[in-house]
Amino acid sequence: MKILELISNPDTGRLSHTKLWANVACAASTGVFIYQGIKGTLTVEAWAVYLGLVGGYVAALRYIAALREKATATAVEQEG
Template sequence: MSLGDLFKNPATNRLSHSKLWANVACAAATGMFIHLGVMGALTPEIWLIYLGVVGGYSAARSWIATRRDNAKGGKDA
């Protein structure tokens, strides 16, 4: 996987704005999370929000891709 795969649509190999901005948002959240960790300012609420947003986004993308693949294959989803 190349760095460009984070920002390109695999079907067209063109820039995907949704992938671009989603990865920018995750990178910004991760940077802030690391900064707060270094400063000793992480709270349980920040942990839950960060993991829910970043992990939830990843899980949602995987679920949507699975549903899309099942729909294309004619299988019941």
């Protein structure tokens, strides 16, 4: 994976503000999570927020991708 794929639209190759800011948010929250872990100030609440943000975002993306694939497969079946 190229680093530019994290912030660009795969179809056009142009900058995607949605991808850019989502990855900035994930990177910032990961930095805070690591910092709190090193300092010994990491709480259960911080774990929940971090996992909800990063894990939830990834789960949502995969769910949306699965729905799109299913819709595409259904459309192809209906045509053929």
